[in-house]
Amino acid sequence: xxxxxSLTVFGMAVVLLLIGAxxxxxxxxxxxxxxxxxxxVPLISIPQLMFSGTESYVLVAIPLFVLSGVLMxxxxxxxxxxxxxxxxxxxxxxxxxAANVLGSFIFGGMSGSSVxxxxxxxxxxxxxxxxxxxxxxxxxxITALSSTLxxxxxxxxxxxxxxxxxxxxxxxxxxxGIGPGVLLTGAMMIQNYYICRKHKYGSVKKFSWxxxxxxxxxxxxxxxxxxIIMIGIMTGFVTPTESGALAVIYTLVxxxxxxxxxxxxxxxxxxxxxxxxxxxxxxxxGTSSIFxxxxxxxxxxxxxxxxxxxITTNKMAIFFMINAFLLVMGMFLDAGVAIIxxxxxxxxxxxxxxxNPIHFAVVFVLNLAIGMVTPPFGVCLFSxxxxxxxxxxxxxxxxxxxxxxxxxxxxxxTLFPQIVLWIPTVTLG
Amino acid sequence: MEKNQLNAKYLLKNPExxxxxxxxxxxxxxxxxxxxxxxxxxxxxxxxxxLITYLFGGLVWIGIALAIHDDSxxxxxxxxxxxxxxxxxxxxxxxMILFGIMMIFFGYLGLMSLLSYVKRGxxxxxxxxxxxxxxxxxxxxxxxxxxxLIERIVMIFKDTDPEFIYDIPVGLEEMSIEDLxxxxxxxxxxGDKQ
Numbered sequence: 001x002x003x004x005x006s007l008t009v010f011g012m013a014v015v016l017l018l019i020g021a022x023x024x025x026x027x028x029x030x031x032x033x034x035x036x037x038x039x040x041v042p043l044i045s046i047p048q049l050m051f052s053g054t055e056s057y058v059l060v061a062i063p064l065f066v067l068s069g070v071l072m073x074x075x076x077x078x079x080x081x082x083x084x085x086x087x088x089x090x091x092x093x094x095x096x097x098a099a100n101v102l103g104s105f106i107f108g109g110m111s112g113s114s115v116x117x118x119x120x121x122x123x124x125x126x127x128x129x130x131x132x133x134x135x136x137x138x139x140x141x142i143t144a145l146s147s148t149l150x151x152x153x154x155x156x157x158x159x160x161x162x163x164x165x166x167x168x169x170x171x172x173x174x175x176x177g178i179g180p181g182v183l184l185t186g187a188m189m190i191q192n193y194y195i196c197r198k199h200k201y202g203s204v205k206k207f208s209w210x211x212x213x214x215x216x217x218x219x220x221x222x223x224x225x226x227x228i229i230m231i232g233i234m235t236g237f238v239t240p241t242e243s244g245a246l247a248v249i250y251t252l253v254x255x256x257x258x259x260x261x262x263x264x265x266x267x268x269x270x271x272x273x274x275x276x277x278x279x280x281x282x283x284x285x286g287t288s289s290i291f292x293x294x295x296x297x298x299x300x301x302x303x304x305x306x307x308x309x310x311i312t313t314n315k316m317a318i319f320f321m322i323n324a325f326l327l328v329m330g331m332f333l334d335a336g337v338a339i340i341x342x343x344x345x346x347x348x349x350x351x352x353x354x355x356n357p358i359h360f361a362v363v364f365v366l367n368l369a370i371g372m373v374t375p376p377f378g379v380c381l382f383s384x385x386x387x388x389x390x391x392x393x394x395x396x397x398x399x400x401x402x403x404x405x406x407x408x409x410x411x412x413x414t415l416f417p418q419i420v421l422w423i424p425t426v427t428l429g
Numbered sequence: 430m431e432k433n434q435l436n437a438k439y440l441l442k443n444p445e446x447x448x449x450x451x452x453x454x455x456x457x458x459x460x461x462x463x464x465x466x467x468x469x470x471x472x473x474x475x476x477x478x479x480l481i482t483y484l485f486g487g488l489v490w491i492g493i494a495l496a497i498h499d500d501s502x503x504x505x506x507x508x509x510x511x512x513x514x515x516x517x518x519x520x521x522x523x524x525m526i527l528f529g530i531m532m533i534f535f536g537y538l539g540l541m542s543l544l545s546y547v548k549r550g551x552x553x554x555x556x557x558x559x560x561x562x563x564x565x566x567x568x569x570x571x572x573x574x575x576x577x578l579i580e581r582i583v584m585i586f587k588d589t590d591p592e593f594i595y596d597i598p599v600g601l602e603e604m605s606i607e608d609l610x611x612x613x614x615x616x617x618x619x620g621d622k623q
Contacts (some may be wrong), residue, residue: 020509022504025524025528029600050567054489061487063453067457145585276449276495280501282485282492283493336503427433
């Protein structure tokens with residue numbers, strides 16, 4: 001049987017997306033028209049479907065994580081962390097490159113946005129790296145590629161979205177992202193060291209305990225926010241949503257009383273930014289609940305599963321086929337949108353072949369993270385080019401070797417579920 | 430520009446700029462109360478979860494209007510940016526009209542739902558608040574969105590839409606015009622009345 005409704009809703013959405021219509025409109029309008037035309041349910045069911053999509057306690061973590069990240073950035077707390085990472089690793093060969101990667105791991109985790117990460121770290125570190133003798137293209141490349149850590153390590157907004165869309169535990173997903181995040185950080189730092197040694201990028205300075213201690217004393221407070229989120233979730237003491245709220249309060253307290261950098265209007269501006277981003281993402285989730293209803297009504301996920309199982313029944317072969325598909329999707333689609341649209345179709349396939357859903361979800365996000373920095377449309381490539389004021393060609397040429405680490409980490413994470421599942425199994429049971 | 434946004438006159442003219450931050454602030458405080466609720470057994474606040482959930486739903490609907498006002502809805506703009514400026518204006522007006530049609534649907538269907546809640550006298554389980562009130566942001570959001578869409582179409586016709594005044598760098602669309610100016614990615618131009 002041909003899934004006519006699914007094809008109609010997909011076709012309309014794709015046409016609208018291609019002409020640049022907001023994703024909310026592309027998915028929402030195509031879904032409403034399909035329901036009106038084919039009448040699978042009465043129209044009055046539409047608001048109910050949307051309420052079930054938007055009134056989600058799990059998704060409340062999104063504005064709170066964003067709020068914490070925006071506050072960190074606007075009150076200058078993030079720059080204290082960068083200073084600390086520079087004191088820790090900046091003295092060695094390729095040290096500023098390593099500080100860039102480590103900074104993304106810590107700060108990116110807090111901002112939850114790769115673009116915010118490239119702008120915050122790039123504006124400080126790219127000129128500094130250039131001054132220290134690094135190639136400008138390489139400085140921009142390592143900034144762009146390491147910014148993908150923001151969506152892998154907690155508090156990742158993409159993990160919250162995939163958790164809500166696929167009805168998985170967000171705590172498990174957030175903690176599950178730590179393993180691949182650490183692996184990617186390590187792989188990039190090692191590769192950075194060898195590239196910098198080969199090309200003699202950057203100067204080698206003397207390690208200073210005093211500088212490390214001074215920056216640690218200041219940065220220690222800033223490190224508190226990600227620690228609150230991670231420890232809170234790991235111990236099961238708070239939910240991801242509550243951990244986000246505590247991180248916001250903590251950031252406000254340290255920026256007001258310790259760093260004294262909380263300026264007038266910052267709280268209001270941060271609340272607005274978080275509300276704006278939430279509406280843009282969760283609005284799509286709301287309308288996508290109609291979209292998903294149409295697809296599942298006709299059994300499209302089952303049709304896709306049967307099609308893939310007709311090609312092969314090998315679990316790993318299917319997993320790698322999905323990986324390849326998601327990598328391509330990530331190059332063209334916004335990561336959040338790709339999850340909202342593709343997760344309801346691909347999850348039943350993964351479950352049918354016996355892939356652990358938490359493992360699958362984390363690899364799903366890892367694929368999309370790589371897509372963010374893959375030409376031709378990787379969003380972080382564009383933002384870094386603007387921050388570094390350079391052309392895309394030069395950035396991509398310098399980034400080519402670094403893609404190797406990302407692909408190796410992706411392959412390892414796909415092959416070994418323990419990389420994802422070990423930490424949450426130990427901490428959350 | 431955001432520097433005048435805390436002014437009462439501005440907030441009255443742009444209610445979503447007042448409602449959305451207040452909703453988010455209440456969500457934040459309720460989540461903190463929830464944590465204390467667990468630590469102090471005598472502090473019983475079973476309503477927090479319900480309040481957070483409904484306010485979050487409301488925040489999304491009001492936020493849709495806010496994001497229209499700031500032109501920050503997510504879209505795939507690769508092909509769109511290849512169009513010449515004049516054609517982009519036409520295409521953007523088409524987007525706005527389609528958006529408007531969708532919001533009329535949502536607003537109307539939302540209103541029908543609210544009326545059915547009123548008829549049945551439905552209330553929420555923990556807060557005992559009327560369900561129509563808790564879900565009314567769907568209609569308020571739809572109306573505000575329609576107003577913002579019309580406003581944006583007028584801006585395109587009057588050549589005051591920042592998208593066509595500034596050359597916003599690709600990849601930085603999620604940043605506000607004010608932040609882009611502050612960080613030196615674009616220069617402030619006269620005639621930006623946003």
